[in-house]
Amino acid sequence: MHVSRKQRWGWLRSSTAATVSFVFIVLLVLVALVGPFVLPDDPAAISRQALHPPSPDALFGTDHLGRDQLTRMVYGARISLLVGVLAAGMAIVVGIAVGACAGFFGGIVDIALMRMSEFFQVIPTLIVAVAIVALIGPGLGNIIGVIALLSWPQTARVTRAEVLRVKQLDYVNAVRCLGHREILVLLREVIPNSLPAVMPLIALGVAEAILQESSISFLGLGSPDTISWGLLLHDGQQNLLSAWWMVVIPGLAIFATVLSLNILGDAVSTALNPRLRLTGRVRRKVVTP
Amino acid sequence: MVRYAAVRLAWAVPTVLGIVLLGFVLTRVAPGDPVQAMIGEFPAPPGYADQIRERFGLDQSLPTQFWLFLTSLASGDLGFSFAHNAPVLDIILDRMANTLLLMVPALVLASLLGMLLGVLGARRAGTRLDTLVTVVTISGQSVPVFWLAMLLVLVFAVQLGWFPVAGMLSITGSDTAFGVVGDYVWHWVLPGITLTLAYMTVVARVARSSILETMHQDYVLTAEAKGLNRREVMRRHIFRNALPPIVTVIGFNFGLVLTGAVLTETVFGWPGIGSLFVQAVTNRDYPVIQGVFLFSAVVVVLVNLLVDLLYPVIDPRMRGSHARV
Numbered sequence: 001m002h003v004s005r006k007q008r009w010g011w012l013r014s015s016t017a018a019t020v021s022f023v024f025i026v027l028l029v030l031v032a033l034v035g036p037f038v039l040p041d042d043p044a045a046i047s048r049q050a051l052h053p054p055s056p057d058a059l060f061g062t063d064h065l066g067r068d069q070l071t072r073m074v075y076g077a078r079i080s081l082l083v084g085v086l087a088a089g090m091a092i093v094v095g096i097a098v099g100a101c102a103g104f105f106g107g108i109v110d111i112a113l114m115r116m117s118e119f120f121q122v123i124p125t126l127i128v129a130v131a132i133v134a135l136i137g138p139g140l141g142n143i144i145g146v147i148a149l150l151s152w153p154q155t156a157r158v159t160r161a162e163v164l165r166v167k168q169l170d171y172v173n174a175v176r177c178l179g180h181r182e183i184l185v186l187l188r189e190v191i192p193n194s195l196p197a198v199m200p201l202i203a204l205g206v207a208e209a210i211l212q213e214s215s216i217s218f219l220g221l222g223s224p225d226t227i228s229w230g231l232l233l234h235d236g237q238q239n240l241l242s243a244w245w246m247v248v249i250p251g252l253a254i255f256a257t258v259l260s261l262n263i264l265g266d267a268v269s270t271a272l273n274p275r276l277r278l279t280g281r282v283r284r285k286v287v288t289p
Numbered sequence: 290m291v292r293y294a295a296v297r298l299a300w301a302v303p304t305v306l307g308i309v310l311l312g313f314v315l316t317r318v319a320p321g322d323p324v325q326a327m328i329g330e331f332p333a334p335p336g337y338a339d340q341i342r343e344r345f346g347l348d349q350s351l352p353t354q355f356w357l358f359l360t361s362l363a364s365g366d367l368g369f370s371f372a373h374n375a376p377v378l379d380i381i382l383d384r385m386a387n388t389l390l391l392m393v394p395a396l397v398l399a400s401l402l403g404m405l406l407g408v409l410g411a412r413r414a415g416t417r418l419d420t421l422v423t424v425v426t427i428s429g430q431s432v433p434v435f436w437l438a439m440l441l442v443l444v445f446a447v448q449l450g451w452f453p454v455a456g457m458l459s460i461t462g463s464d465t466a467f468g469v470v471g472d473y474v475w476h477w478v479l480p481g482i483t484l485t486l487a488y489m490t491v492v493a494r495v496a497r498s499s500i501l502e503t504m505h506q507d508y509v510l511t512a513e514a515k516g517l518n519r520r521e522v523m524r525r526h527i528f529r530n531a532l533p534p535i536v537t538v539i540g541f542n543f544g545l546v547l548t549g550a551v552l553t554e555t556v557f558g559w560p561g562i563g564s565l566f567v568q569a570v571t572n573r574d575y576p577v578i579q580g581v582f583l584f585s586a587v588v589v590v591l592v593n594l595l596v597d598l599l600y601p602v603i604d605p606r607m608r609g610s611h612a613r614v
């Protein structure tokens with residue numbers, strides 16, 4: 001099916017908030033990619049006066065060891081975005097695989113997989129993540145793995161529901177009639193055609209992963225050498241009473257990033273489900289006496 | 290109804306077993322000696338390591354070890370913390386009341402305000418008020434709760450000095466019961482509001498979309514056509530039918546009652562399970578880490594079970610023998 005450019009980008013232009021969010025995320029990614037090559041300071045360099053408030057000299061101030069906060073924020077953006085994208089990516093791939101198998105094969109496979117995903121949805125995520133990281137060690141890979149392990153169920157449930165719908169559509173049956181093996185029907189027809197339903201979860205997943213990482217690092221569980229926004233907030237809490245900028249700025253960055261991603265996720269799901277957009281306004285004319 | 294309850298109860302058992310298994314695996318995948326993982330990084334009496342090795346049969350096969358682990362849990366033994374010099378279960382029960390004092394008022398307040406916001410947003414869908422509700426809910430879900438907590442401290446405790454920076458009760462204390470309650474409320478305000486805001490937005494979001502969806506059902510049109518006033522339609526026909534997803538999310542929040550406060554308690558130094566847990570993590574006090582994990586996960590399962598049993602009360606369709614379980 002041909003999708004015109006207008007259709008493809010319609011979701012983005014549907015609201016100002018979505019456009020602003022998109023631009024913000026693009027800029028942020030650029031800063032994270034290019035920033036470290038442009039900034040003069042080493043993020044670990046102790047070169048300035050400690051706890052210096054924001055000034056033209058150091059835009060975001062300096063931390064308790066005299067390190068430049070702007071530099072650390074830019075390096076932190078790298079880690080926070082990297083963790084967000086990798087953890088959400090892994091969770092979505094696992095979720096699609098699990099959900100597709102559950103929905104397509106049904107029966108005992110479905111029951112087993114869905115029970116498992118329910119289990120992961122029920123357990124208290126933060127406690128489990130912190131317990132695992134505390135026991136296996138604070139490496140970045142561990143943190144990404146733990147977040148992914150605890151966040152795939154949502155994708156699995158959405159994929160399963162969509163696969164259940166798609167697998168009994170006529171064109172899928174037509175492919176079956178051609179005598180293709182079931183596994184090929186799943187991989188070539190059912191999964192690709194179920195993917196649009198998962199789209200909104202990408203941005204939402206990255207947002208959630210960034211929040212998770214910041215919580216874990218905030219509790220002081222990340223490696224002190226891996227600068228993330230959560231670690232900056234951890235340092236900020238230690239200096240809460242003397243250096244507001246160490247708290248306000250990194251938190252604002254997390255908030256703005258997660259908010260933008262959530263708005264983008266919502267915009268995508270609204271675009272895919274136009275009914276959400278119309279509800280209310282149209283009906284109000286009927287309801288109001 | 291009885292069958293429904295039995296099925297739900299039966300499903301809770303494997304979930305609890307899964308949690309215990311996860312807790313068991315955690316101590317085994319920890320780097321180093323599992324005995325050390327069970328003791329934590331504290332000087333234990335020389336005989337204790339042998340005692341542990343014997344109790345969990347560490348020379349035996351893994352299934353046997355798991356069985357021993359399970360039986361010792363069943364007898365209420367969550368291990369011993371050398372950091373606190375007390376059994377883990379006692380420490381957790383000791384802190385639980387404080388966490389409940391922080392969380393329960395916040396959860397109740399958040400549920401009520403969240404439903405109110407949801408109703409307002411849905412009734413005025415498409416208006417400025419609805420946009421405001423949407424902005425509040427999406428912001429609430431994007432804000433790191435510990436950052437919100439620190440902002441409140443910066444403004445209301447550090448700058449304005451209206452509320453204490455941390456703690457649950459003043460050290461100086463009060464002689465009268467009335468004074469103690471007042472002191473607690475004064476300390477509750479900042480952490481309590483943080484949690485209320487965080488949970489409120491989740492409830493509001495679900496409530497708004499559920500109510501909005503119900504408003505478009507034919508039976509609502511029928512009710513309106515009968516000439517019922519809007520308040521009555523909202524109360525009896527829309528809100529009641531929109532309730533199940535709202536109850537689900539509120540139940541989910543309550544299930545996390547012991548863990549939802551981890552970050553907030555850390556910021557405010559509230560002496561509950563959350564700060565106990567974070568302290569244990571910092572000290573590598575493995576028995577407490579594992580104990581809090583097991584305890585809070587089981588609370589989640591139990592609360593979810595209660596919520597499941599509540600559904601037939603709200604929704605008569607789930608009472609019959611053909612109820613979908």
